[in-house]
Amino acid sequence: MIVDRSVEIGGRTLRYCLYGPADGFPVIAHNGTPSTRWRRPDQIETMHRAGVRVLMPDRPGYGGSTRRPGRSVADVADDVRVLADAQGWDRFAVFGGSGGGPHALACAALLPERVIRCAVLSGIKPSPLPESPEERTLRPDLERIAGQILARVEAGGPEMPGLPPGTPARDDPAAMARLRATFVDGHDGWVDDTIAFARPWGFAMPDGTVPVGVWYGTHDENVSGEHAQWLLAHIPGARGHRYAGGHVPGPGTFREVYDWLRGGPDD
Numbered sequence: 001m002i003v004d005r006s007v008e009i010g011g012r013t014l015r016y017c018l019y020g021p022a023d024g025f026p027v028i029a030h031n032g033t034p035s036t037r038w039r040r041p042d043q044i045e046t047m048h049r050a051g052v053r054v055l056m057p058d059r060p061g062y063g064g065s066t067r068r069p070g071r072s073v074a075d076v077a078d079d080v081r082v083l084a085d086a087q088g089w090d091r092f093a094v095f096g097g098s099g100g101g102p103h104a105l106a107c108a109a110l111l112p113e114r115v116i117r118c119a120v121l122s123g124i125k126p127s128p129l130p131e132s133p134e135e136r137t138l139r140p141d142l143e144r145i146a147g148q149i150l151a152r153v154e155a156g157g158p159e160m161p162g163l164p165p166g167t168p169a170r171d172d173p174a175a176m177a178r179l180r181a182t183f184v185d186g187h188d189g190w191v192d193d194t195i196a197f198a199r200p201w202g203f204a205m206p207d208g209t210v211p212v213g214v215w216y217g218t219h220d221e222n223v224s225g226e227h228a229q230w231l232l233a234h235i236p237g238a239r240g241h242r243y244a245g246g247h248v249p250g251p252g253t254f255r256e257v258y259d260w261l262r263g264g265p266d267d
Contacts, residue, residue, distance in 0.1 A: 002044070004037075006064065007086050014079055015064035016057035019044050024053035025262045026092040028080055028107070031056060032122075033099025033197075034142075034190035036063040036181045040159070041174075046251045050258035054095075055083060059103070061189030063181055071192055074202030076103040077110040084114065093261040097121040098223065098247065099193050102201055105235075108210040109203045118206065119257045121215040122223050122247050125230035129198040135191055142190050146183040153179060161221065162246045208236030213260050215241045215253065222247040239266045 003018040017037045024047075031037065037056045039047075047054050057079065060068035068075070084092055093116045096104030101123020108118035153159070159169040159179060169175040206212055212235050216228035232240050241260075243253045260266070 007082055009079060009082050012060065012066040012068060013064065014057055014060070014066070014083070016055055016083060019054045019056065020047035020050075020052050022053065024051045025258075026084075026087065026089045027052045027054045027258070027261055028083060028092055028094050029054050029056045030076070030094070030096035030100030030103040031059070031062070032097050033193040034062070034182050034187070035098075035100075036178070038063075038178045038181060040178070042251055043254065046254045047258065050255050050262070052258045052262065055087065057083060059189055059193070061186070061192045063185075063189075065189070067188045067192065069192060071196060072199065072202040073102045073196050074106050074110060076106050077203075080107050081111065081114070090114065091116050093117045093119070095119045095121070095257060095261060096123060098123065099197070102126075102197065105206060105212070105231075106201065106203050108206040108212060112206070112209040115210050117261050117263075118210050118212045119215065119261055120212065120231065121249070121253075121257060122217060122220055123214065123227065123231065124197065124223055125227045125234075126201055127197070128200055132195055132198050135195070138194060139187060139191055142187050142194070146187065150179065150183055160248060162248050164250075205231075205235050206238075211266070212238040213241055213257070213266070214238055215243060215249070215257060217243055217245045217247060217249060219245060220247045 006013050006015045037058045058065040094104040094107045101120040104118050108115050153169045156168040159175040214228050214231050232238050243249050
């Protein structure tokens, strides 16, 4: 069963879902850019099989979470502290995919007394720009990209590139609901993520106190292997895990990540 909840933080609403068995190992997961708290059935099944209780929040500006203009990547740590407290979790692991990777690393760096392990999948390295992008010019570009993605879906494409052949997303009401939440209902979170990534992230890389695992694909169409190699070179003790596939791997890699977060081997 999927649990959909919210917490109030300083006058803001932060919405999140809980997936996996109620007594599972606690994991706070950070979605990609753009994405929301809603997960695909195959992902949820993997969480149950791995025995993990995954809390997936909408970052500010996504889904049902109140926007927080000007937020930095580091700001996520305060939200995660509140989310963990609401569950009664003193200790937990963190996991971030793609644009969620920097947010997971922020938690490992800023909450080392609470984070057990940190996994990054297809994550990005810091790349501050001399001048941060402005919302007035950035938003039309993101809206154009969203339109292109939705056009491919309407033409019979999958929910996202790289998924195995199956029912076109346009014929799957649940898939279309996830796509609308990400690409139609609003782009504030996408805008704010993009600006935050282009600025200093607001924290130093984890110092090795929290074990960090970095997963990266052999054929990632969105994030080059340079990003993973930078993270591995700048995070003491970080271990690399190379998998065969693209930006979004199959269930087997997700299961490997969850098993590692529960304390499985680094090798």
